[in-house]
């Protein structure tokens with residue numbers, strides 16, 4: 252072969268290679284874009300992405316990503332989830348609390364913005380076809396004991412009845428069968444409710460335009476009672492400005508509630524398991540190395556002491572990532588599967604505790620939170636009776 256030919260051939264080959272590489276790069280960029288988190292389509296309250304500096308996103312694997320709020324809130328919440336789901340946690344109260352929380356899959360950040368940290372959480376509404384969702388803040392106070400006087404006054408001014416009622420509806424969306432669409436109520440709706448209108452206001456969440464979903468109310472009461480039971484048995488944590496997230500199936504075809512992979516209301520989920528799971532053990536060992544604790548309440552106490560003295564600043568705390576234990580999850584899946592095959596109604600409703608930016612160690616029972624739970628149960632029971 253002539254030298255010129257050889258040169259030509261090799262440059263064509265190189266050119267092809269370069270072309271293929273660009274195409275591959277383009278493909279991977281496209282894939283990356285498709286995998287980029289989007290704002291949570293079914294968020295009903297709280298800081299919203301694009302509206303506030305921080306917000307809630309939806310990961311392509313079906314989990315939600317809650318951006319860490321500025322210290323002390325974000326680190327406090329992350330630390331709380333980390334403790335509750337720590338592999339070496341032996342505290343029976345924290346272990347039994349897990350069932351009432353979204354599962355925690357550690358932290359996540361985008362390769363573009365590695366400094367923006369998110370908590371990766373189970374999407375409680377994921378398995379529902381037409382999820383009706385409500386966020387209710389629980390307690391007689393919506394601020395913690397360290398809140399400034401201004402903040403306390405501001406919160407009391409916004410909803411003076413919180414002290415008496417013990418809860419506040421922050422937002423909801425309800426699937427209306429006839430129109431096939433969602434009716435939403437934002438925070439102003441909840442704040443406008445008085446003792447006289449509270450019952451009808453709360454009942455709206457359970458009315459699909461055609462009927463009152465008594466089944467969803469009874470199951471919700473049952474689940475709130477379970478949470479109350481947990482609070483009655485513990486004296487180590489106090490929860491301020493924390494919420495209960497209610498979800499029930501709004502579609503007629505309750506039996507068709509998803510097992511996991513598709514949501515009509517959000518983007519399609521393309522993966523059954525969250526990404527971090529495979530890193531669970533690695534992350535847990537990292538956590539052990541940097542913390543070395545098993546007593547969860549003592550860590551929380553330490554954090555709040557740090558908070559009191561310095562504010563939250565420890566960068567290493569932010570980067571402790573904790574995943575779920577595969578064996579624990581496998582057990583849970585078996586239980587859930589068992590319930591499904593029994594046709595258990597409980598599967599059609601979720602009541603989970605969320606929003607832990609103001610959780611504090613304590614040595615007494617959390618009377619404010621329990622007051623709120625009892626009051627909520629009472630109003631729900633009245634709705635059923637009426």
Ligand SMILES: Nc1ncnc2c1ncn2[C@@H]1O[C@H](COP(=O)(O)OP(=O)(O)OP(=O)(O)O)[C@@H](O)[C@H]1O
Pocket residue numbers: 291293294295296297298299307315317353372373374375376384385386422494496605606607608
């Ligand atoms: N694990 C979850 N699964 C499904 N939806 C969730 C989950 N966590 C949060 N959300 C949605 O996001 C909303 C806000 O959540 P959260 O209360 O944790 O955020 P926040 O910004 O801390 O709220 P706030 O401004 O009240 O402090 C909830 O009302 C709910 O709609």
Ligand SMILES: O=P(O)(O)O[C@@H]1[C@H](O)[C@H](O)[C@@H](OP(=O)(O)O)[C@H](OP(=O)(O)O)[C@H]1O
Pocket residue numbers: 324393394402409438492608
């Ligand atoms: O619903 P609104 O009117 O937006 O009010 C906010 C809401 O009560 C948040 O829960 C609260 O954050 P925390 O629960 O973390 O206290 C926030 O406090 P902030 O003003 O201090 O951020 C309030 O402004």
